[in-house]
Amino acid sequence: NAGVTQTPKFQVLKTGQSMTLQCAQDMNHNSMYWYRQDPGMGLRLIYYSASEGTTDKGEVPNGYNVSRLNKREFSLRLESAAPSQTSVYFCASSGGSNQPQHFGDGTRLSIL
Amino acid sequence: GEDVEQSLFLSVREGDSSVINCTYTDSSSTYLYWYKQEPGAGLQLLTYIFSNMDMKQDQRLTVLLNKKDKHLSLRIADTQTGDSAIYFCAESIGGFQKLVFGTGTRLLVSP
Numbered sequence: 405n406a407g408v409t410q411t412p413k414f415q416v417l418k419t420g421q422s423m424t425l426q427c428a429q430d431m432n433h434n435s436m437y438w439y440r441q442d443p444g445m446g447l448r449l450i451y452y453s454a455s456e457g458t459t460d461k462g463e464v465p466n467g468y469n470v471s472r473l474n475k476r477e478f479s480l481r482l483e484s485a486a487p488s489q490t491s492v493y494f495c496a497s498s499g500g501s502n503q504p505q506h507f508g509d510g511t512r513l514s515i516l
Numbered sequence: 517g518e519d520v521e522q523s524l525f526l527s528v529r530e531g532d533s534s535v536i537n538c539t540y541t542d543s544s545s546t547y548l549y550w551y552k553q554e555p556g557a558g559l560q561l562l563t564y565i566f567s568n569m570d571m572k573q574d575q576r577l578t579v580l581l582n583k584k585d586k587h588l589s590l591r592i593a594d595t596q597t598g599d600s601a602i603y604f605c606a607e608s609i610g611g612f613q614k615l616v617f618g619t620g621t622r623l624l625v626s627p
Binding site: 408444445446447449452462494496502504505506507508509510 | 520546547549551556557558559560561564604606608614615617618619620
């Protein structure tokens with residue numbers, strides 16, 4: 405069972421470089437999410453997509469853009485990476501309102 | 517405001533029960549969740565409870581919800597070394613199910 409798949413698993417960038425983090429789910433879920441996890445801070449929502457064709461800002465959207473490419477895929481783009489964006493990024497999906505979210509294994513991103 | 521608080525660390529011996537506590541602030545929460553994160557891995561959904569329930573049991577896991585005090589707990593019976601991980605409490609906010617996470621409790625189980 406693949407569930408939620410994130411690529412890449414690890415990445416090192418230089419300040420100012422751009423990058424797209426990929427996420428795909430095979431559970432036919434309507435909703436998808438991007439979080440970042442920083443030490444001692446739990447997970448914070450960056451962007452979410454309630455359904456195909458819609459995206460909305462979460463708690464910490466600055467410096468990021470997203471694309472809901474189709475029902476399966478939801479990508480996160482850093483246009484000009486900054487050291488403050490060094491973090492572990494998690495993608496999640498759910499069947500919709502009041503359905504639990506299922507997480508991928510994360511992308512560990514370091515920006516030098 | 518939205519805030520979820522957890523203690524940072526819990527240490528128990530194998531075979532004992534573990535109790536991880538969580539407090540939340542938003543009384544409009546619909547569901548409350550417990551996730552487990554092992555090193556280098558994503559978050560695994562353990563269990564969840566609807567806000568109109570007081571208790572839910574699932575094998576070794578028991579969730580207790582005190583809505584008056586906005587307190588949630590996760591009890592793990594017969595704790596094993598494989599239960600060592602970080603446990604996150606999360607509350608859902610609003611109809612869309614925005615999740616607000618606590619900072620996580622690191623559980624260490626010693627033989």
